[in-house]
Amino acid sequence: DAGVIQSPRHEVTEMGQEVTLRCKPISGHNSLFWYRQTMMRGLELLIYFNNNVPIDDSGMPEDRFSAKMPNASFSTLKIQPSEPRDSAVYFCASSRLRSGNTIYFGEGSWLTVV
Amino acid sequence: AQKITQTQPGMFVQEKEAVTLDCTYDTSDQSYGLFWYKQPSSGEMIFLIYQGSYDEQNATEGRYSLNFQKARKSANLVISASQLGDSAMYFCAMRVVQTGANNLFFGTGTRLTVIP
Numbered sequence: 648d649a650g651v652i653q654s655p656r657h658e659v660t661e662m663g664q665e666v667t668l669r670c671k672p673i674s675g676h677n678s679l680f681w682y683r684q685t686m687m688r689g690l691e692l693l694i695y696f697n698n699n700v701p702i703d704d705s706g707m708p709e710d711r712f713s714a715k716m717p718n719a720s721f722s723t724l725k726i727q728p729s730e731p732r733d734s735a736v737y738f739c740a741s742s743r744l745r746s747g748n749t750i751y752f753g754e755g756s757w758l759t760v761v
Numbered sequence: 762a763q764k765i766t767q768t769q770p771g772m773f774v775q776e777k778e779a780v781t782l783d784c785t786y787d788t789s790d791q792s793y794g795l796f797w798y799k800q801p802s803s804g805e806m807i808f809l810i811y812q813g814s815y816d817e818q819n820a821t822e823g824r825y826s827l828n829f830q831k832a833r834k835s836a837n838l839v840i841s842a843s844q845l846g847d848s849a850m851y852f853c854a855m856r857v858v859q860t861g862a863n864n865l866f867f868g869t870g871t872r873l874t875v876i877p
Contacts, residue, residue, distance in 0.1 A: 690867045752806035
C-alpha cells in the first residue's frame, strides 16, 4: 500500500507569496494531522482532522495559515501570505482513529521562504 | 495534560553495543499508546515500535524493544547490536484518543550517534 503522499517535497518561495502544501493520506485512515518541525520548536501539531472534520486547530500559528480536507483522500495546508519564519518542514500524517493505531508520516514538505 | 520527556539530547554508542534511550510520560488517562519514531538525516519520520498501556509484555520489533514500566511512567527504547545506520534522531510519542481529542504528543528527541 502507498504511504502518506505529500507534495511538493521542496519549495522555495518569496515572502508574501501563497504556499499550498498537499497531502494524500493512507487509504482507510480517518485521522489526518499536519505537523511543523523546526530546530527551535521541534515538532508541533498544527491541526488534525477526524473523518474530514477539523477537530483541533489550536496549533495553527495565525490567520495566515488555513487547512482543509474536502474529502477522505486529500488535504491542503495553505499559508498566505508566507513569511521567512514559516520556513520549516511540514509533515502530513494519517492513522485510524484509535490510540493503538500508528500514525504514519509522509516524507515532509521542506519550505523555505526568502 | 499529556507530556513526553526525553532528557538525553544526545547519546553515543559503540557499534554492536546496546543502547537505551529514555522516555517518561505523563497522562491521567488509562488508555494510551506509546510510540518511538526514528528520523534520519534525510528527514522522514519512521515508525519503530508501539506499546499499549494495557499490554503486559514489553513490545519488541527486531533489534528494538520497549522497556515499559507503567508505574514509573517510563517507556525506554532499547536498541541492541547498534549499527551505523541507527545514527539518527529518535522521538518518543504518546497518543491518547478521547472524545474531541486525538493527537500524538512528541518529546524533544534524542540524537543517537553510533561510533564505528
